[in-house]
């Protein structure tokens with residue numbers, strides 16, 4: 235058996251990020267080829283990248299909870315590759331941002347005027363978290379930040395981004411189209427799983443046990 239061939243796999247680690255990134259870029263190119271590069275095509279890209287972001291984000295968000303709920307090979311893979319799934323989410327969301335800027339003809343002024351204050355403030359903070367979490371997904375930068383601040387950033391960022399996805403999809407499912415219902419249900423189910431399978435605090439030793 236050749237050890238190097240088995241160690242290198244496209245289904246885990248940083249190679250997984252390059253596979254996911256390439257697939258996302260191919261998806262964007264295929265959508266633009268299919269729907270054109272005008273507003274219709276660009277909006278298809280905005281929606282598609284929001285949806286790939288949603289899937290990748292929710293997988294990373296629920297990784298440790300599903301590992302506790304169902305300890306098997308699949309959940310072991312997901313937990314072991316949560317970082318790489320998270321960075322793949324960041325790539326997908328950068329494509330979402332690029333498509334949004336293309337929608338506004340790469341004009342920051344048009345973006346500022348037409349995107350609206352809510353999208354800029356709420357979405358802007360969302361992107362601040364996406365970039366900060368992606369930047370601290372490397373051993374060196376995570377070590378530089380320190381475990382406590384790293385945990386605070388990634389926990390606050392994860393719940394904030396979960397909230398943006400949920401407030402994007404639940405109203406769409408209720409008021410726009412039932413086609414959005416699966417996204418709304420998955421968003422609420424991932425939070426329920428995280429709460430149901432949250433890490434149990436180690437029982438504090440009682441004085442007697444101490």
Ligand code: HEM
Nearest residue numbers: 277280281284334349353354357358360361395398399402
């Ligand atoms: C500056 C920030 C942002 C702006 C200006 C923005 C703009 C947009 C626009 C214009 C659409 C609608 C496209 C259409 O239906 O034609 C959209 C859809 C969406 N965006 Fe963003 N967005 C931003 C940030 C974010 C962030 C941070 C998230 C999630 C964390 C997000 C998640 C979504 C979702 C879930 C959809 C619905 C896509 C679908 O139809 O499935 N957006 N965004």
